[in-house]
Amino acid sequence: MSLIRLSTQALAYGYHAGEPFFPPLELCCRAGEITAILGANGRGKTTLLHTLLGFLPPLAGTVQRNGAIGFVPQLFTPPFSYSVLDMVLMGRAGRIALFSLPTAHDIAAAHRALEMLDIAALAERDFSALSGGQRQLVLIARALASECQTLILDEPTAALDLHNQAQVLQLLTQLAREQGLCILLTTHDPSHALAIAQRALLLMADKQYLYGHRDKVVTEENLTRLYGIPVRQVTLEMPEQPPYQALIPLFTLTEPR
Numbered sequence: 001m002s003l004i005r006l007s008t009q010a011l012a013y014g015y016h017a018g019e020p021f022f023p024p025l026e027l028c029c030r031a032g033e034i035t036a037i038l039g040a041n042g043r044g045k046t047t048l049l050h051t052l053l054g055f056l057p058p059l060a061g062t063v064q065r066n067g068a069i070g071f072v073p074q075l076f077t078p079p080f081s082y083s084v085l086d087m088v089l090m091g092r093a094g095r096i097a098l099f100s101l102p103t104a105h106d107i108a109a110a111h112r113a114l115e116m117l118d119i120a121a122l123a124e125r126d127f128s129a130l131s132g133g134q135r136q137l138v139l140i141a142r143a144l145a146s147e148c149q150t151l152i153l154d155e156p157t158a159a160l161d162l163h164n165q166a167q168v169l170q171l172l173t174q175l176a177r178e179q180g181l182c183i184l185l186t187t188h189d190p191s192h193a194l195a196i197a198q199r200a201l202l203l204m205a206d207k208q209y210l211y212g213h214r215d216k217v218v219t220e221e222n223l224t225r226l227y228g229i230p231v232r233q234v235t236l237e238m239p240e241q242p243p244y245q246a247l248i249p250l251f252t253l254t255e256p257r
């Protein structure tokens with residue numbers, strides 16, 4: 001059994017004491033494993049990530065962290081203007097001594113992270129002048145530059161085009177498989193959870209949650225309950241590739257009058 005990087009014991013979280021979002025939550029995330037967190041808007045996914053990261057105190061219970069954690073937040077615009085390279089170097093902050101400049105090793109790590117995301121050409125650009133998708137890739141590079149053992153990402157593919165979504169999903173799979181990273185991500189795309197995660201957490205209505213192996217949890221029935229619209233699973237056969245499992249929402253639109 002591989003190393004436990006992040007776990008919770010009877011965790012209650014939320015903003016107001018006495019009103020936890022969910023009943024005591026027991027999570028166990030191991031090295032080399034990807035966990036996907038799904039739930040409707042406002043159900044508490046970001047709040048959970050902030051509690052796991054230690055930004056918010058638990059209302060009850062505990063979070064055990066083992067090793068350095070890198071975090072990719074939802075998109076934000078920094079108050080000052082920074083180059084992309086400087087933004088990525090911020091991921092090294094924990095490794096640079098106070099009042100010291102980044103070393104050649106830090107700068108090389110930042111460039112490596114930019115190359116992993118295929119955005120080396122953006123290094124000298126102003127971060128605030130980038131598109132939303134480009135900024136999202138830079139924030140992922142910043143987390144990777146920290147050389148963390150656990151990576152927590154809040155909707156990492158939300159602003160990305162299809163090519164970059166595939167690239168980021170592929171990269172996360174490689175980081176888990178080849179470097180043993182423990183990865184947790186939130187997503188609104190259940191197909192992404194099926195494609196890359198081993199475990200899934202569904203934050204349901206009525207303060208219930210479902211947690212376990214993705215094949216048991218990310219099902220048509222559970223997603224239909226979760227989102228309140230019918231969701232169907234289809235298997236797509238592709239030449240020389242393993243079959244691809246997609247989860248399709250069935251939107252029924254009423255005719256305009």
Ligand SMILES: Nc1ncnc2c1ncn2[C@@H]1O[C@H](COP(=O)(O)OP(=O)(O)OP(=O)(O)O)[C@@H](O)[C@H]1O
Binds near residue numbers: 039041046047
């Ligand atoms: N600082 C805060 N103080 C009090 N309540 C908050 C605060 N931040 C968020 N909330 C509330 O907590 C609930 C959960 O918010 P959260 O951002 O965790 O949801 P989410 O599942 O990540 O949503 P989304 O999918 O829309 O990103 C929401 O009702 C939100 O209004």
